[in-house]
Amino acid sequence: MRGSFKYIFWFFCVSLFFSCKENADHQDKKVFNINLDQGLTSIDPAFARNQNAIWMTNQIFNGLVQIDSSLKTTPCIAKSWQVSKDALTYTFNLRNDVYFHDDPIFKNGKGRKVIASDFAYSFYRLIDPKIASSGGWIFSDKVKDKHNFIALNDSTFQIKLVRPFPPFMSLLTTQYCSVVPKEVVEHYGKDFRSHPIGTGPFRFKYWKEGEILVLLKNEHYFEKDAKGMALPYLDAVKASFITDKQSGFMSFLKKDLDFYYNVDGSYRDDILTKSGKMTSKYKGKFTLTKSPYLCTEYVGILVDTNLLIVKKSPLRLKKIRQAINYAIDRDRLIKYLRNGIGVAATSGFIPKGMPGFDSLAVRGYAYNPKLAAKLLAEAGFPEGKGMGEVTLNTTTTYKDLIEFIQGELTAVGIKTKIDVSPSASLRDLMSKNNVNFFRGSWLADYGDGENFLSMFYSKNKVPYGPNYTAFYNKEFDQLFEKSYYETDNEKRFELYRKMDQMVMDYAPVVPLFYDQSVVMLQNNISGYSFNPLSLMILKRIKKN
Numbered sequence: 001m002r003g004s005f006k007y008i009f010w011f012f013c014v015s016l017f018f019s020c021k022e023n024a025d026h027q028d029k030k031v032f033n034i035n036l037d038q039g040l041t042s043i044d045p046a047f048a049r050n051q052n053a054i055w056m057t058n059q060i061f062n063g064l065v066q067i068d069s070s071l072k073t074t075p076c077i078a079k080s081w082q083v084s085k086d087a088l089t090y091t092f093n094l095r096n097d098v099y100f101h102d103d104p105i106f107k108n109g110k111g112r113k114v115i116a117s118d119f120a121y122s123f124y125r126l127i128d129p130k131i132a133s134s135g136g137w138i139f140s141d142k143v144k145d146k147h148n149f150i151a152l153n154d155s156t157f158q159i160k161l162v163r164p165f166p167p168f169m170s171l172l173t174t175q176y177c178s179v180v181p182k183e184v185v186e187h188y189g190k191d192f193r194s195h196p197i198g199t200g201p202f203r204f205k206y207w208k209e210g211e212i213l214v215l216l217k218n219e220h221y222f223e224k225d226a227k228g229m230a231l232p233y234l235d236a237v238k239a240s241f242i243t244d245k246q247s248g249f250m251s252f253l254k255k256d257l258d259f260y261y262n263v264d265g266s267y268r269d270d271i272l273t274k275s276g277k278m279t280s281k282y283k284g285k286f287t288l289t290k291s292p293y294l295c296t297e298y299v300g301i302l303v304d305t306n307l308l309i310v311k312k313s314p315l316r317l318k319k320i321r322q323a324i325n326y327a328i329d330r331d332r333l334i335k336y337l338r339n340g341i342g343v344a345a346t347s348g349f350i351p352k353g354m355p356g357f358d359s360l361a362v363r364g365y366a367y368n369p370k371l372a373a374k375l376l377a378e379a380g381f382p383e384g385k386g387m388g389e390v391t392l393n394t395t396t397t398y399k400d401l402i403e404f405i406q407g408e409l410t411a412v413g414i415k416t417k418i419d420v421s422p423s424a425s426l427r428d429l430m431s432k433n434n435v436n437f438f439r440g441s442w443l444a445d446y447g448d449g450e451n452f453l454s455m456f457y458s459k460n461k462v463p464y465g466p467n468y469t470a471f472y473n474k475e476f477d478q479l480f481e482k483s484y485y486e487t488d489n490e491k492r493f494e495l496y497r498k499m500d501q502m503v504m505d506y507a508p509v510v511p512l513f514y515d516q517s518v519v520m521l522q523n524n525i526s527g528y529s530f531n532p533l534s535l536m537i538l539k540r541i542k543k544n
Contacts (some may be wrong), residue, residue, distance in 0.1 A: 029235045030233065030235045030236075030542075030543040031234070031236045031237070031238055031543075032234050032236070032237045032238070032258050032525075032543060033239075033240070034237065034238070034239050034240075034258065035239065035241070035252075035257050035260065036052045036241055037241070037242060037243055037244075037245060037248050038052050039052065039210065039241060040053060040207075040209070040213065041053060041193075042194075043060065043194065043196040043204065043207070044057075044180075044193040045057045045061050045122075045135075045175050045176055045178035045180065046125055046126060046131055046133040046134075046180075047133060047134050047135075048135065048174075048175040048176055048178075049135070051534070054175045054535065055535070056213070056239070057196070057198075058175055058536060058537065059200055059202040059215055059237060059538055059539075060196050060200045060202060060203065060204055060215065061175065061178030061179065061180070061196070061198035061199065061200045062076050062077050062098070062178060062179065063076055063172060063173065063174075063177040064076060064077055064094075064157070065078055065081075065172050065173050066173055067447060067531060067533065067535065068531075069530060069531045071170070071355055071447030071532055071533065072355075073169045073170055073173055077095055077114060077179060077199070078092040078093060078094055078095075078157075079093055079094065079095050080093045081093065081169075087161075087164035087166070087485070087487055088160060088161045088162075088164060089158060089159070089161075090158065090161070090168065090169075091152075091156065091157075091158045092116075092119075092157045092159075093155065094116060095222060096155060097113075097222050098113065098114040098199050098222045099111045099112065099114065099220055099222075100112060100181045100184070100198065100199055101198060101199070101203040101204070102203075103184055103197045105183055105184045105187050105197075106183070111181075111197070111199075111220070112181070115151070115155070116151035116153065116155060116156055117154075117182075118180070118181060119149065119151070119157045120149040120151050120157065121180070121182045122177075122178065122179045122180045123139060123149045123159070123177065124146040124149055125185075126139055127139050127143070127146075128146075133176070135174070135176030135177075138174065142163070142165055143159070143162060148160045148161070148162075164484045164485050164487075165484060166483065166484060166485075167450050167451075170446045170448045173446060173447075174445060174446055178198060179198070180197070180198065181197055194209075199221075199222075200218065200221070201217070201231055201232040201539035202215035202217060202218055202232065202234075202237055202538070202539075203215065203216055203217075203218045205236075212238065212241070213237075214236065214237070214238055215236060216235070216236050217232055217234060217235050217236060223539065231539045231540065232538065232540070233539075233540065233541060233543075234538060234541055234542075234543065245264040245267075246266055246267060248260065249264070252286075252520060253285075255522060258521065258522045258524075259519070259520070259525070260519075260520040260521075261517070261518070261519060262517065262518050263339070263341065263518050268338075271288070271339075272288075272339035272340060274335050274339055275340050276335075276339055276341060277340070286522055287521045287522075287525075289518070289519050289521075290341060290516045290517070290518050291516060291530045291531075291532070291534075292352050292532045293351075293515040293516050293532060293533075294351050294353055294354055294443065294444035294447065294515075294532045294533055295351060295442065295443040295444070295514070295515035296349055296350075296441065296511055296512075296514055296515070297342070297345070297401075297439075297512045297514075298345070298439075298442070298509045298510055299324075299392070299405065299437065299439055299440070299509065299512065300430070300438050300440045300468050300508065300509050300510075301315050301321050301324075301437055301507070301509065301510070302315070302433060302435065302436045302468075302470055302508075303316065303469055303471055303506070304433070304470035304471075304472060307433060307470065309434070309436055310436065310470075313390070313436050313437075314379075314381065314388065315390060315436055315437060317379050318506060318507060319375040319376070319379040320375070320379050320387075320414075321506075321508070322365070322507050323371075323373075323375040323376045323379070323414070324414065324507075324510055325364075325365035325372075326365050326367070326371045326375065327408050327409055327411070327412045327414065328367065328405060328409075328510065329408060330344035330367065330513055331344050331367070333512065333513070334513055337400060338513075341518060342513035342514065342515055342516050343514045343516065344366075344513055345364060345511030345512055345514050346365060346366050346511075347359040347360075347361075347362050348362035348364050348497075348500035348501065349452055349453075349504070349509060349511050350449045350452045350500050351444075351452070351514035352514040353514070354447065354532065355448070356489070356490075356492075356493030356497070357449075358497065361497045362497050362504060363501065364511060365504070365510075369411065369412050372412045373412050373413065376413060376414070381413070382413075383412075384414050384415060385413070387414065387415070388415070389417050390415070390416055391416075391419050391436065392405065392406065392416050392417070392419070392439070393419045393426055393435050393437060393438040393439065394419070394420055394426070395421065395422065395423045395439070396420055399418070399420055401439070401512075402439055406418055431468070433468070438468075441515075442455060442466075444532075446533075447533060449496040449500075450496070453499050453500065453503075454466065455467060456471045456473070456476060456499070456503055457476070457477060457480050458472045458474075458476075469508035470508075471503070471506065471508040473502065475502065476502050479495050479499050479502075480499060482495060483496065524543055524544045525541065525542070525543055525544075526541075526542045526544065527540040527542045
């Protein structure tokens, strides 16, 4: 009964706060309404493994550094930093005006100041086997143990790496690297997932799982805008959990939501023309923005001829793999299957929007069915004769895309059978190099091309790494390892382009398109930050 009363009490408080639309006394409250259709499993940054968790932790927590709209690493709680000449020691100078949100666990219930030892605790927590954080990979191969996280004093924090890793500063912008207060985390234990205390622009207020989440403005937030005005501008953020995408979109049309993310296939034609423009039906009713999203949709091909399934497959031949790349009209795929959402992947595996991306520096594959036919003939299979049938593996969600590819390959003589299996089953096959030809996608965790090239590094063999195509190349590995010691970004990007070109030439993958995010906002919303990681940043949102 006590638990029921507590729920009713909180529901009453939340309802009262959000009755501001009808209550003249609260008309000035600025509440940003969103929907999290994929649910939310945790608001503990140590478990920020999916988009919704990343989005919400980013409102409640801060790290040493953060990203701007072009993915450049900028100060946050660390006001400055230095990197040693050997690129192994990173020293951070912390602000002295950052405080945790108020909580009864703190003395007098007031949030205390963040100090360097808080970061030492927070970062070790990611690799602590007792925590089993999904973010363990951030530090697991970069530090020896907890002694590599050093609080030199309250305002100076140091990290010592076991080997150089140039994208390290970019890695520190992930939400896994948020600072948390030890005494609060240890008091709540596993319940910290639903009782998060951070330093961010919004503080946690209420969460009824699967129904509603409420965050309120942090009145003591340390960041200010260019004019010296305190952030955030909003008074609150309210999230609903409508799982049906059409119902969620209808809520957006009724203006119950201020934000809606991505266009589901069930109503894509209603919103977008085939060329990707907003249909006349909705023009002026809300804003729709497409922007680069660091995700490459591709088809993978197993290439290690030491594997029995590769020895028996015509896909072991480079010219066949190149023919497949030339046979697919990526622009038509994007137009008719995705209503113009995405960019044809003709410039390598690293996607558009990534720092260092150069559409002219890496030559991928444009649509050229004549050249595809020529390569087939040179491989000994003119018009596909004698080649047999290849099986392309996918999941139900992407069946239409794979059927399109099947049609393109059939047109040049490559007979293709489609095998549809559950996502978990296909992932299992890929993680064991047990599938020859498969649909995949790679989404960036942080804004550096190393993230994508790691898929082709020999030491990242499955099942412990993401080398699903079993691409092993000594020259590639040498360049990959050399890039770890290159601290000059432009020189490192040049190495990335060389590696990307090697992948394109050998063709263990067929890049299809670089994805785009689609954000819909009500016309009275301004200040939304668009970035290629599609990270939700609400501290500068204004609602007029």
